[in-house]
Amino acid sequence: MRTIDGPAAAVLDVGSFSARLVVLEPGGSPIDPALTHQTRLRLDRELDDDGRLSKCGIAAIAKAVANGMEFAREHGVKDVFPLATSSIRDAVNSKEAVREVARETGVELRFLSGRREAELTYVGARRWYGASGGPLLALDIGGGTVELSAGAGEQATFARSLPLGARSVTRDWLPAEPPVRSKQVRALRDHVLEEVSAALGDVKDELAEHRVVGCSKVLRQLARLAGDRPGRARELHLDDVRAWIPRLSAMPFARRAQLPGISRQRAQQALGGAVVAEALLTVAGGKMTICPWSTRDGLLLTLLDQLTDATGKQRSRPAA
Numbered sequence: 290m291r292t293i294d295g296p297a298a299a300v301l302d303v304g305s306f307s308a309r310l311v312v313l314e315p316g317g318s319p320i321d322p323a324l325t326h327q328t329r330l331r332l333d334r335e336l337d338d339d340g341r342l343s344k345c346g347i348a349a350i351a352k353a354v355a356n357g358m359e360f361a362r363e364h365g366v367k368d369v370f371p372l373a374t375s376s377i378r379d380a381v382n383s384k385e386a387v388r389e390v391a392r393e394t395g396v397e398l399r400f401l402s403g404r405r406e407a408e409l410t411y412v413g414a415r416r417w418y419g420a421s422g423g424p425l426l427a428l429d430i431g432g433g434t435v436e437l438s439a440g441a442g443e444q445a446t447f448a449r450s451l452p453l454g455a456r457s458v459t460r461d462w463l464p465a466e467p468p469v470r471s472k473q474v475r476a477l478r479d480h481v482l483e484e485v486s487a488a489l490g491d492v493k494d495e496l497a498e499h500r501v502v503g504c505s506k507v508l509r510q511l512a513r514l515a516g517d518r519p520g521r522a523r524e525l526h527l528d529d530v531r532a533w534i535p536r537l538s539a540m541p542f543a544r545r546a547q548l549p550g551i552s553r554q555r556a557q558q559a560l561g562g563a564v565v566a567e568a569l570l571t572v573a574g575g576k577m578t579i580c581p582w583s584t585r586d587g588l589l590l591t592l593l594d595q596l597t598d599a600t601g602k603q604r605s606r607p608a609a
């Protein structure tokens with residue numbers, strides 16, 4: 290059993306579908322982490338129509354956190370950043386959930402603001418492409434929110450968050466079961482495009498020469514659906530996303546889950562994610578490159594930067 294003997298950066302990322310622990314040692318990379326551990330979750334099934342987490346959902350979170358922290362301790366990891374994503378942060382009873390998890394495990398889950406998530410998404414993208422990648426516009430469709438960030442250096446100079454995540458728009462705008470009527474899709478399209486246009490409108494000209502990169506599982510799955518293959522440089526194009534929207538609207542969830550790139554867990558929100566991606570591509574120029582790194586990776590790399598060097602000097606801004 291591998292043991293971490295020295296300092297390390299560790300994040301326990303608790304989201305809708307899993308609680309994933311990732312550990313990096315100095316000099317390491319998210320491509321090849323020192324340790325990983327994952328406990329599956331289905332918090333999408335534990336949120337009621339009012340956005341309240343059920344008691345079973347909170348208990349599942351506590352168990353997943355306990356599993357991840359026990360694994361970390363067994364392998365010598367001393368400090369873990371317990372990150373709760375928007376599925377918990379935006380729940381009506383999020384304070385209750387955090388309190389109960391802390392009571393059961395001794396771990397107090399931490400939240401990042403949407404803006405900070407956007408900034409960390411940019412850090413992940415910038416580290417992936419490096420300085421030679423040029424100015425970047427990083428787009429991340431999560432479950433609860435969409436993060437937009439841009440810059441030309443190591444840190445973002447523009448960062449915004451919108452409540453347009455794939456889970457959120459599915460819950461708020463689409464019926465519980467397909468088929469989805471065209472007027473329902475049209476209403477969602479109009480709403481999302483208006484929100485994205487407003488968020489980027491005042492900086493659109495400044496971002497015109499930026500490389501547009503997509504940094505989320507939703508966008509990776511859409512790129513796979515549109516025909517790109519693993520192992521190749523992936524791109525997502527507006528025309529491809531637009532062509533899939535009416536097809537996804539007509540499909541039951543079980544059929545969506547059989548499509549390339551669409552996982553069973555995310556089949557229900559695939560249409561909502563596609564509509565949000567369409568709006569982002571419409572405003573951002575019609576094409577994006579898929580980036581493997583996102584918020585968690587940006588957080589890990591920031592924490593790694595904060596590990597003191599031989600002189601004890603910290604080299605980066607705080608992670609949260």
